Amino acid sequence: MDFFIIFTLLPILFFAKPRVAFIVQTLSSLSLIVFSIIHLINHDYLTFILFNSLINGADFPIRLDALSLLFVIIISTISAAVSIYSINYLYDEDYHHKRLFAFIYTTFIASLIFVVTSFNAISFLIFWEIMSVLSFFMVIYSYKNEENKKGGFIYLFMTHLGTAFITLAFILMYKNSGSFDFNDWIHLSLSNTTKFWVFLFVLIGFGTKAGMFPIHVWLPKAHPVAPSNISALMSGVMIKTAIYMFVRFYFYFLNDIPWWYGFIVLIIGSFSALFGVMYALAQHDLKKLLAYHSIENIGIIMMGLGSAMLFFYAKLNILAAFALLAALFHTYNHAIFKSLLFLGAGATLLKTHTKDMEKYGGLIKLMPFTTLFFLIGSISISALPPFNGFVSEWLTYQSLLLNNNINIELVKIFVPIFASMLALTGAFAAACFVKVIGVSFLGKPKSQNSKKASEVRFYMLFGMGILASLCILFGLFPNIVIKMVSPVSMLLLNVNIASFASSKSLFISTPNFSFGHITTLGLALSFIAVLAILYLLVKKFANTQTRITPTWACGQIKENVNAQYSASGFSQPVRRVFAFFYNPKEGVKKVEQKSKYFFPKKDYIATTTDGIETLYQLISKAIINISDYLLKKIENGSIHIYLLYIFLTSIAFLIYAIQGDF
Amino acid sequence: MFSDFIELIGAFVLVLAILQISSDRLFFSVKVYALQSFFVALSIFVIGLYSSSNDLYISAFLTLLIKVIIIPFTLFEAIKEMKIKREIETYINITNSLMIISSIIIISFILTRYIDLGGEIISKKIFPISLSIIFVGAFIMVSRKKPITQLIGFLTLENGIMLAATSVTYGMPLIVEIGIFFDVIVGATMATIIIHHINETVDDIDERTVENFEE
Amino acid sequence: MADFLIAILQFILIITIAPLISGIIHKTKSLLRGSKGASIFQPYYNILKLFQKEVVLSKDASWISIIAPYIVAAVPIVLAGFLPVFNSHTLFSFNSDIIALVYTLALGTFFLALYGFDQASSFGGLGSSREMMVASLAEPALMMVIFTFALQSNSTNISTIFEHMHKGEFLQFPVSSIFALMALYFVIIAESGRIPIDNPETHLELTMIHEAMILDASGRSLALLEIGSFIKTAIFLTLFSNIFIPFGLYEANSFLAIFLGILIYIIKMSLLAVIIAIGEMSLAKLRYFRIPDAMMFGFVLSLISMIVYRL
Known part of the structure; x- marks a missing residue:
C-alpha cells in the first residue's frame, strides 16, 4: 500500500529538477510495473483509503483489483519509456518553464494512475478532472501558437461535455444504489430504461475521451499540438482510461445487458476504425495522421469489446473472455506502438522543425535509429506479423468469427461485414504507413531543414528503443500479455483465459484449439530461416556485384527533389x-x-474536410442563431420583463416546494 | 437438387443484375440484359420440368424469343441509329451504387425472412433473390440519366418479377403472362421509338432534356 | 518422417511450379494471338539470367533497398509452407492459419511498396501508391470469402478448410460458393496484377502498377522480386484450386497417391493459368479509376455469397 502511494507520488517532489524528476519517474514506473505484476500473479488485490475526506461517503478509496492493476501496468510501461525520452527531449526542444513542465508531467502521470485505481465515483471524477485539466495545460503549453489555443479550447469543451455525461451516469448509478462507492455498484440490477441510460451516458461520456466516432473532433486537433512526449502519453494511455471505464461498467457494474448494447459498440467501433484510418490516409501532417490513427485503433479495441459484450449477453463466458482479451491486448499494444510513433514523430519534428511530411525525405540516412524504431512501430500498427499489432488484430478477427455462435440473425449477417471493414482498415493502415515511411524517411531530403537533420541524443533513442523492443517481444511472446489479462477475465467473467487462449506454450489459439491457432514465434523463426537460406543461396550462386549510380530521371540532368512522389x-x-x-x-x-x-x-x-467537423460547425451555427433569436426575444433590455422573470421563477419554485410536501 | 439448381440460376440472374449496375457501356449493358433474360428463361423451363406444366414451356419459349432476341436487337439498333454517347451516365457513381445495392440486397434478404410463403423450398430460396433483382432494377431506373438505361432498368425489374412469379406460384395463367409479354414488348418498342424521335430533334438525350419537354 | 518428406515435397512443388504458371499464361496468350511465343520455361531462364547480372542501385537508396527484395521473396516462400497441395501435412503446419496468411502477404506488399519509394524516383512512389490502393480494396472481398469458408468448415486452419472442402463433393457445394468463387477470382486477379487490373507486360506510366514499383530494380534484386510475385500468384491459385476444384488431396502416403496428387495439381494449375490467359485476351485493361468499381463488384459478390449461405 505504502509502496504504491510512494511510487506514484514520489516523482512530483522532484519537479524542481526536471532531469531528476524524469529519472525518478522512470524508476518509480518500473517499480510500479513490478509491484503490479507481483500482485496480479498472486491475486493479491489491495484496498485502502488514500485519505478520508470530510464529506461522508466521498472518501478516496483505492482498490487495486486485476483490471486496475492491468491498466497501471499499461500506464507505467508507457510512462517509463516516455520519461527516459523526456530527459533529452525537454532540453533539446527547449520548452519554457521546464520546472512547470516537469511538475505537470509527473502530476499528470500520477493522476492517470489514480483514475484507474479510484474506487469511488466522487474521487474518480476529481482525478478524472485533474487528468483532463493537466492535459489541457500541456496542449496549450506553447500558448502563443494560434493552433494550440484553438485545439486546447476544443479539447477543453469536449472533455467537459464528456464529463457531464459521465456525471449523469454516476448520478443514475447513485440513485439506484444509494452509494458513490464502486463496491456497491458491482452487478447492480437496474430497470431496463435506467440501464439503457447508463449505457448511453457511459458510451458518450467516456467515448468523448476515447475519441470514438463521431465525437472524436477534438482528438486530431489537440493531440498533435501538444509536446510530443505528452502526445505519446495522451494517445497512448490517457484515451485508454476510457476503455478502462467501458470494461468496468459493461462487464462489472451492469448486469444482464441486452444484445444490442454490444452490437451498438461493435457498429461504432467498426465505423471509428474505418473513419479514422481513412482520414489518416489523407493527412500529411505527421502528428495529425497519428492522432487519426488513434481513432482507428480505439475503433478496433471497441470491436473486440463489442463482441465481448455480445458473448457476455449470450452467457458464453469463455468466448467473452476471449474477445475481452482481444480488446485489452490491443489496448496494451496500441499504447506501446502509438507512443513509439509519437516519440518518433517528436524526434523528427525536433530535427526538422516542421510537422509537414512533404518537407521531410531521406531521413533514413540522417537519423538511422529513429527510422528503424519508427519502422518497427509502423509494422506493428499496420498489424503485420510477427509484431504485436498482428496478434491482437488476429484475436479480434477470431472473436468476430466466433460471434457466429450467437443466435441472432442481425449479428450473424453484419459481423462478417464488420470483419471486412476491419480488413479494409488494416490494409489502409498499411498503405498509410507506407506513405509515412516512404515520403518522410526514404528518398532524398525535400527541404533544407531535413537536409540538416541529425540523429537525436541517446536518451531519446533509448526511450523509443524500449517501446520498439516491447513491440517485438509481445509479438513473439504474446503469452506474456495473455497471462496479465487472465486475472482480469477471472475477475470479470470467472474464466481463466490463459488456459484457453494459450493452452499450448508459444501458441495462441481460440478457446477451441482446432478452430484457429498461430504461433508468431514459429512464423518469425521460419521466416528468418527462409531468409537466411535465400541469402546464402544468393551469395553463393548469384552475381553479388553492386554498382551505385544516380537515379534515372528520364534524361533530366539536374536533380529535382520534388519529382519524388x-x-x-x-x-x-x-x-x-x-x-x-x-x-x-x-x-x-x-x-x-x-x-x-x-x-x-x-x-x-x-x-480534405472532416465531414463530422462540418456537422459540428452546422450545429454550433444553429445554436448561435437560435440563441441570438432568443436573446432578442427574451432579453430585450426592459427592466420590467426581467422583474417578471424573477417573479415567475420564484412562483415556480414555490409550487415545486409545496408539491414536495404533499 | 432441383431447388439447388433453380437457386443457382436465380443467383446468376442476381449477379447479372449487379453486373448491370457496374457496367458503363451501353452495348455491354444490353448484352448483360440478354444473358440475364436467358437465365430467366432457363429457370422457367426448369420449373416447368419440375411441375410438368405446359404453360411454363410456352412461357419459357416466349421469354427466350422476346427478351433474349427481339428486345436486345431493337435496343442495339436504337443505340446505333441514335448515335448517342455509348457511355452510361449516372447520378451516383458506380462504387457508391454498388455499396447501396449491397445494403438493398441485405435488406431484401432479411425482409423476406419474415414473409410466409408456404412450405415450398424453391420459393423460399428464390424469393429473396428475385426481390433483390426487382430492387436493383428499380435502383437502375432511379440512378441512371439516359432514358435508354432507365428502360434497361425497367426490363431488369420485369425479369425479377418474372422470376418471382414462376418460382413462387409455378407461373401465372398463360393468358396473363402473354399479356405481360405484350406489355413489355409494346413498352420497349414505344420507348425506343419515343427516344428515337426525341433524338431527331435534340442532340443530347438524357432525362433532363425530357423534363424540359414537359414544360 | 514420411510426413515430413511429403511436406518438403509440397513446399518445393509450389515454389518450383510458380514460374511455370507465368510461362503457361504467356504461351497461351501468344498462341491465341497467332504467334509462336516463348517456351513455357522462359520465366526460369529469365530468373537465372537476372541472377547472373550485377545490381545497379541508386545512390539515394538505403538499406531498405537491400533487404526488401529478400523479404518480398521470403514471405511467399514461407507461405508456400502453409499450404497443403496434395496432402494435409505441411511444412509449417503449426502456423497455417488463413488470416495469418493474408496478413503475412501484406507484409510482403508493405516492403515492396517501401522499395518503390527508396530509390527517390517518381515512378516508384507512383507504383507504390497504386499498388497499396488496389491491395487495400481487394482486402474486404478476400476477408469476406475467407469468412464464408472458415464458417463452413468451422476453422481458420487452411488444412482443415481444404479437408472440409474435399470431403464434400461438387454437388454438396452450397450455391453461395459460386459467388465466392467469382469474388475470389477478382481478388486473385487484383493481387497478382493481371489484366484487367494491371498489365504485367508493359512499362507505361499511365497504366503500370506492379512494374512501376520495381522499375529501378535490377540483377538479383529484380530476380528476387520476380520470384516473390510468381510464388504469390501460385499461392493464390493453389488456394483457389483446392477450395473450388476439390480433387486430389489424398490422405494416403503411397507413392502412387503422391504421384497422382502432383499430376492433378499440375493439371489444375495449368488449367487455371489457361483460364486466366483467356480472360486476359478477352478483356481490355480497366482504367485505373474503374478498378475500385471492379473491386466493389467483387466485394458485393462475396457479400451475397455470405448472405445466401446464411439465410
Whole structure:
C-alpha cells in the first residue's frame, strides 16, 4: 500500500529538477510495473483509503483489483519509456518553464494512475478532472501558437461535455444504489430504461475521451499540438482510461445487458476504425495522421469489446473472455506502438522543425535509429506479423468469427461485414504507413531543414528503443500479455483465459484449439530461416556485384527533389475514389506567369474536410442563431420583463416546494 | 437438387443484375440484359420440368424469343441509329451504387425472412433473390440519366418479377403472362421509338432534356 | 518422417511450379494471338539470367533497398509452407492459419511498396501508391470469402478448410460458393496484377502498377522480386484450386497417391493459368479509376455469397 502511494507520488517532489524528476519517474514506473505484476500473479488485490475526506461517503478509496492493476501496468510501461525520452527531449526542444513542465508531467502521470485505481465515483471524477485539466495545460503549453489555443479550447469543451455525461451516469448509478462507492455498484440490477441510460451516458461520456466516432473532433486537433512526449502519453494511455471505464461498467457494474448494447459498440467501433484510418490516409501532417490513427485503433479495441459484450449477453463466458482479451491486448499494444510513433514523430519534428511530411525525405540516412524504431512501430500498427499489432488484430478477427455462435440473425449477417471493414482498415493502415515511411524517411531530403537533420541524443533513442523492443517481444511472446489479462477475465467473467487462449506454450489459439491457432514465434523463426537460406543461396550462386549510380530521371540532368512522389500524391487515388467521404478540394492556388514559353509556377493545394467537423460547425451555427433569436426575444433590455422573470421563477419554485410536501 | 439448381440460376440472374449496375457501356449493358433474360428463361423451363406444366414451356419459349432476341436487337439498333454517347451516365457513381445495392440486397434478404410463403423450398430460396433483382432494377431506373438505361432498368425489374412469379406460384395463367409479354414488348418498342424521335430533334438525350419537354 | 518428406515435397512443388504458371499464361496468350511465343520455361531462364547480372542501385537508396527484395521473396516462400497441395501435412503446419496468411502477404506488399519509394524516383512512389490502393480494396472481398469458408468448415486452419472442402463433393457445394468463387477470382486477379487490373507486360506510366514499383530494380534484386510475385500468384491459385476444384488431396502416403496428387495439381494449375490467359485476351485493361468499381463488384459478390449461405 505504502509502496504504491510512494511510487506514484514520489516523482512530483522532484519537479524542481526536471532531469531528476524524469529519472525518478522512470524508476518509480518500473517499480510500479513490478509491484503490479507481483500482485496480479498472486491475486493479491489491495484496498485502502488514500485519505478520508470530510464529506461522508466521498472518501478516496483505492482498490487495486486485476483490471486496475492491468491498466497501471499499461500506464507505467508507457510512462517509463516516455520519461527516459523526456530527459533529452525537454532540453533539446527547449520548452519554457521546464520546472512547470516537469511538475505537470509527473502530476499528470500520477493522476492517470489514480483514475484507474479510484474506487469511488466522487474521487474518480476529481482525478478524472485533474487528468483532463493537466492535459489541457500541456496542449496549450506553447500558448502563443494560434493552433494550440484553438485545439486546447476544443479539447477543453469536449472533455467537459464528456464529463457531464459521465456525471449523469454516476448520478443514475447513485440513485439506484444509494452509494458513490464502486463496491456497491458491482452487478447492480437496474430497470431496463435506467440501464439503457447508463449505457448511453457511459458510451458518450467516456467515448468523448476515447475519441470514438463521431465525437472524436477534438482528438486530431489537440493531440498533435501538444509536446510530443505528452502526445505519446495522451494517445497512448490517457484515451485508454476510457476503455478502462467501458470494461468496468459493461462487464462489472451492469448486469444482464441486452444484445444490442454490444452490437451498438461493435457498429461504432467498426465505423471509428474505418473513419479514422481513412482520414489518416489523407493527412500529411505527421502528428495529425497519428492522432487519426488513434481513432482507428480505439475503433478496433471497441470491436473486440463489442463482441465481448455480445458473448457476455449470450452467457458464453469463455468466448467473452476471449474477445475481452482481444480488446485489452490491443489496448496494451496500441499504447506501446502509438507512443513509439509519437516519440518518433517528436524526434523528427525536433530535427526538422516542421510537422509537414512533404518537407521531410531521406531521413533514413540522417537519423538511422529513429527510422528503424519508427519502422518497427509502423509494422506493428499496420498489424503485420510477427509484431504485436498482428496478434491482437488476429484475436479480434477470431472473436468476430466466433460471434457466429450467437443466435441472432442481425449479428450473424453484419459481423462478417464488420470483419471486412476491419480488413479494409488494416490494409489502409498499411498503405498509410507506407506513405509515412516512404515520403518522410526514404528518398532524398525535400527541404533544407531535413537536409540538416541529425540523429537525436541517446536518451531519446533509448526511450523509443524500449517501446520498439516491447513491440517485438509481445509479438513473439504474446503469452506474456495473455497471462496479465487472465486475472482480469477471472475477475470479470470467472474464466481463466490463459488456459484457453494459450493452452499450448508459444501458441495462441481460440478457446477451441482446432478452430484457429498461430504461433508468431514459429512464423518469425521460419521466416528468418527462409531468409537466411535465400541469402546464402544468393551469395553463393548469384552475381553479388553492386554498382551505385544516380537515379534515372528520364534524361533530366539536374536533380529535382520534388519529382519524388509526395504524400498528397500518394493518397490522391483514395481521395478521389472516396470523394463523397472526404469532400476534397484540389486545385491550383497561385499562378505566377513568368514567361509564356515555360510552365508557370503553381502552388497546388489539396485539402480534405472532416465531414463530422462540418456537422459540428452546422450545429454550433444553429445554436448561435437560435440563441441570438432568443436573446432578442427574451432579453430585450426592459427592466420590467426581467422583474417578471424573477417573479415567475420564484412562483415556480414555490409550487415545486409545496408539491414536495404533499 | 432441383431447388439447388433453380437457386443457382436465380443467383446468376442476381449477379447479372449487379453486373448491370457496374457496367458503363451501353452495348455491354444490353448484352448483360440478354444473358440475364436467358437465365430467366432457363429457370422457367426448369420449373416447368419440375411441375410438368405446359404453360411454363410456352412461357419459357416466349421469354427466350422476346427478351433474349427481339428486345436486345431493337435496343442495339436504337443505340446505333441514335448515335448517342455509348457511355452510361449516372447520378451516383458506380462504387457508391454498388455499396447501396449491397445494403438493398441485405435488406431484401432479411425482409423476406419474415414473409410466409408456404412450405415450398424453391420459393423460399428464390424469393429473396428475385426481390433483390426487382430492387436493383428499380435502383437502375432511379440512378441512371439516359432514358435508354432507365428502360434497361425497367426490363431488369420485369425479369425479377418474372422470376418471382414462376418460382413462387409455378407461373401465372398463360393468358396473363402473354399479356405481360405484350406489355413489355409494346413498352420497349414505344420507348425506343419515343427516344428515337426525341433524338431527331435534340442532340443530347438524357432525362433532363425530357423534363424540359414537359414544360 | 514420411510426413515430413511429403511436406518438403509440397513446399518445393509450389515454389518450383510458380514460374511455370507465368510461362503457361504467356504461351497461351501468344498462341491465341497467332504467334509462336516463348517456351513455357522462359520465366526460369529469365530468373537465372537476372541472377547472373550485377545490381545497379541508386545512390539515394538505403538499406531498405537491400533487404526488401529478400523479404518480398521470403514471405511467399514461407507461405508456400502453409499450404497443403496434395496432402494435409505441411511444412509449417503449426502456423497455417488463413488470416495469418493474408496478413503475412501484406507484409510482403508493405516492403515492396517501401522499395518503390527508396530509390527517390517518381515512378516508384507512383507504383507504390497504386499498388497499396488496389491491395487495400481487394482486402474486404478476400476477408469476406475467407469468412464464408472458415464458417463452413468451422476453422481458420487452411488444412482443415481444404479437408472440409474435399470431403464434400461438387454437388454438396452450397450455391453461395459460386459467388465466392467469382469474388475470389477478382481478388486473385487484383493481387497478382493481371489484366484487367494491371498489365504485367508493359512499362507505361499511365497504366503500370506492379512494374512501376520495381522499375529501378535490377540483377538479383529484380530476380528476387520476380520470384516473390510468381510464388504469390501460385499461392493464390493453389488456394483457389483446392477450395473450388476439390480433387486430389489424398490422405494416403503411397507413392502412387503422391504421384497422382502432383499430376492433378499440375493439371489444375495449368488449367487455371489457361483460364486466366483467356480472360486476359478477352478483356481490355480497366482504367485505373474503374478498378475500385471492379473491386466493389467483387466485394458485393462475396457479400451475397455470405448472405445466401446464411439465410
